[in-house]
Amino acid sequence: MTLSLDWMIPLIPEEIVIIFALAALAVDFAIVRRMNPAVRWRVIGATACAGCVGAMIWIGRATNYGTSEMLALSPLTQFIKLALLGLALVVVVLSLDARFTRHTGEYYALLLLATAGLMLLISSENLLMIFIALEILSVPLYVLTAFDKTREASAEAALKYFLFGSVAAAFTLFGISLLYGMTGELGLGAIAAKLRTQPVEPVCYAALVMTLIGFAFKVAAAPFHFWAPDVYEGAPAPIACFVASASKVASFFVLAKIVIDGFGPIRGGAAWNDFRAGWMPVLAVLAVLSMAGGNIAALAQTSVKRLLAYSAIAHGGYALLAFFGNARQMLPALLFYVITYALTVLGALAVAGAVENSANGDRMAAWAGLGRRAPLLAVCMFIFMLSLAGIPPLAGFFGKFYLFTAAAAGQPHLGMLWLVIVAVGASAISLYYYLQVLKQIYAVPPPAGAMPLRASRAALFPIALLAALVIVFGCAPGWLLGRLSAVLNSSAF
């Protein structure tokens, strides 16, 4: 038996990230453990940065695309991996000034392992691979959520996340096994081929719903969203950012891949004049519940992080609208939306983290007069909030615009118009709570004797960069959309 290492070549970016994760651990143990925390965080953070950048460079140079039974490498997957690595890089930088734990090496190692899971998830073409990648992603995230041992909320959030996550994973695994039982296949393409030929049995629908639940959990779609507010609030700020941005981008992409590639034949219908069983009505129900529930619950929040969590649930609902678009429009609209949303929410949560650090809490009152106390942070938050609300010319406006047009035009006779109307109404409600935050920042005077709020450079720089990107993608949405369409066309998705 000869030992061939060819199978490792397509996975080199993932391997780079994993190697650097181990390197972060090794550096920590061997060299910087006893140094002062500032140096230690910087050295290990730099190692993690190097891992992300190295993987990005490798992806940027590599052109060996191809598809096997397990994995697919296409310009599209590489593009999304680049975006994910970029988001992870921002999180790494944001963490540089975190002081919530003494386990620096483990922290960065887990972060990089989760990133590797994300990347693997993007490439997976096989339900089993997808499940494994999901777990590679999830387990480090459970741990990372609990990393702030000084706060009870962190542990509580982690436990809820873990329990809910494992139940969802169990559902998914059960669904996958049912599918395997029915079709004898695990590859997405093969499953679709089987589903196309054989009659659809009721148990098939059960399997469908079970499989989807795992992803509904990942994207925090109602009613599988309960973990999200706790995690956003309780997890260390950079980890909340990671969960809200990178993890969501990857999950939406894989969800799209599964329902279109794997469950394509049991699409069903959710148009007002054409309700048929399949994944479309399931996603429509999830979308309505998420948009309505997320937005309404957000109205009552007094913590900005929880508010952002509910808003994230609502945004997950908007994103589900893309699934009703036609094949040509849906993926560009979905990916444009989730990528720009990830940038925006990452920035907003980072600002919330900065405020929380210096104001001991992120209650609304802590934000009063931020416009005076930290003008730059306030302006960035202003941009993020308006983008989330969907005000032009910010990226959020075009994200929603593409989603809504894709959904409205996707089915014949404007079949999905009802869902678009629900979405528009829901986003009108959302403006209320976004403006509440801005009102605190700009209209409410700072409490007497409040000091100017100083954010570290490691936080300010990425936040300002993200705000700039939100404006750029809002003013020139064509570039990102054009890139997405181009990689899609060359990927035969």
Added chain:
Amino acid sequence: MQHVVQYLWLIPAVPLVMAGIGALLKRERRRAAAGLAIGGMAVAWVLSCVAFVASLGPDSFRATCTVKWFDLGDASVPLGWMLDPLTAIMLMMVTFLALLIFIYSLGYMAEDENFTRFFCFMSLFGAAMLGIVIANSLLLLFISWELVGLSSYLLIGFWFEKPQAAAAAKKAFITTRIGDMGLLLGMLWLYSKSGTLLFYDNGHGCLEAASLARLAAAATLGGMAVSTAISLLIFAGAVGKSGQLPLHVWLPDAMEGPTPVSALIHAATMVAAGVFLVARMYPLMSAGGHLAALEVVTWVGAITAVFAAAIAVAQNDIKRIIAYSTISQLGYMMMGLGVGGVAVGMFHLITHAFFKSLLFLGAGSVIHGCHGEQDIRKMGGLKKLMPWTFATYAAGMMALCGVPLFFSGFWSKDEILRAAWIWPSSPVPFCLGAAGAFLTAFYMMRQVSWVFFGKPAQAAGARAPAHESPGVMTIPLAVLAVFAVLAGFLGTPAWPWFQSYLNGEKVRFEPAALLASPQLNLMLVSAVVVGVAFLAGWKIYGNVAAQSLRAMDPLQKALPAFYRLLENKFFIDEFYGATVVRLNTAFAALADWLDRVLWTGAVQAVTRLTVALARFDSAIDELGVNAGFDAGCDGLRGAGRGLSWLQNGRVQRYMRIAGVAFSVLALALIWGCG
């Protein structure tokens, strides 16, 4: 030549950039502003010299360069520039004169507080004028043409705090705009007929044989060829810009601007742009043997020449006299173009540019020396006080009058008269031209006698005796005087270099041509005309040295009614005031009335209605919608609290809800939608 023409755009671009930088300077940066303007124009002059040398080369007569400006649907709009002898000679003239006049302005404007702005506007003007000259597209020409109009407006109204200056600026802008309307219409018509506005484009241009033949063959109203109709519309633009009858009224008033402006813009360059335009469009004007357009040009020019010269006889403002003289000379140029072709008209344009700017700058020097006095009746005896100014002014005056052999105006005017003499259509233009020559010499003699001869007249209230101007002003005068004399030798009948150059021929030296039949006679005739006019002028005005404002003009004593007519410029301004302006005022009053009574009433009614509706709407809003909305909002907030209650932090409940959700979804799929 081709490699030169590619960079020809730099010639207007450099002054334009300088104007742009100058516009950003603070008012105190006087040296920088003047330096930029003069430096920019010097660069343009050097480049023009290069272009001129290139155009002398034997390789080709004309070179063009075309760039695409923008796309409009399937059509693209090209702009282009070209280099041919006409362009080259104009470039040399404009940049050289502008450079001298900029330098002269250093002295003349030295005490003005808006010195910086002045040089910015002058640079802008220079750029626009050079744009006209190099344009190979009627569109580019038109753009520059309008920019020239704008800068002329800005510079006439430079002292806008004087009401006359502001009014004159407005008058100039509006009057020339009437002509520009014709030019615009002609341009549009030309574009619709020929499909291009490029003059020369390797056989596809609108001034090239194929297009001209098409335009000349098509007929329009009354059997007139389209080419003729378009030519006449374009000529309307030239009439406005060059102050020809009946749109000449703005040019004398334009003298309210600073004197260097009068010299550069309203004597040498901008007003000559009309003549240049006709010269540029000459192939169109004469297309297919239709000469109607050129006949119109001739008659307008000839009548203007006499008419303006007559008015000049009875003016007392030193600048106004030469302003009318300018109108008259522009008439000569037009006549020259009409009867003799491009070379004849252009030759007078070039010589005139030198001696007329010389006269204007000399007048400026006189005004400067007399502390702002412009009335020639209050001057006198300046010959001794301002010797340099006198000597150069005399050279310019003799060039203008056409004193034989040694002065440029003689040769160029003689060319025009010769061409008019042999013009087949009518002998009248020749007679008008000769009469104009007589009048020209007469009024110039009158002016020079009163200003420079006799005893120094101390007008009541004059602060100090007149003084000579500084060197920065007299040196340009001297340079111009040299050119005013020498320029004529470029185009004598014996050695017609200028004419050959413009027509792309080889020049031959033929002294015999001087003595050939109509030539000699005509030279003698014009010499006699000028001599008689000088004698008459000296006889009448030379002895009446110390004039007082009360005393009547000798001519006025002899012919009171005619003098009154001339003094009041044939009452043309009054005529326009009584007709066009009054009509316009009446129309404006009508529009005002409509606006105040009719529209205001309608607007008021709509306003009232809107207010009433708004009241009604607000009542509905308050009582109905608002209450409902408040209830809705309360409901939403209540729902929010309810949902928060659902999220009570107990993970067991979360699981239960997830399980229920799964069951409901699965069952709904299986039974509900199946």
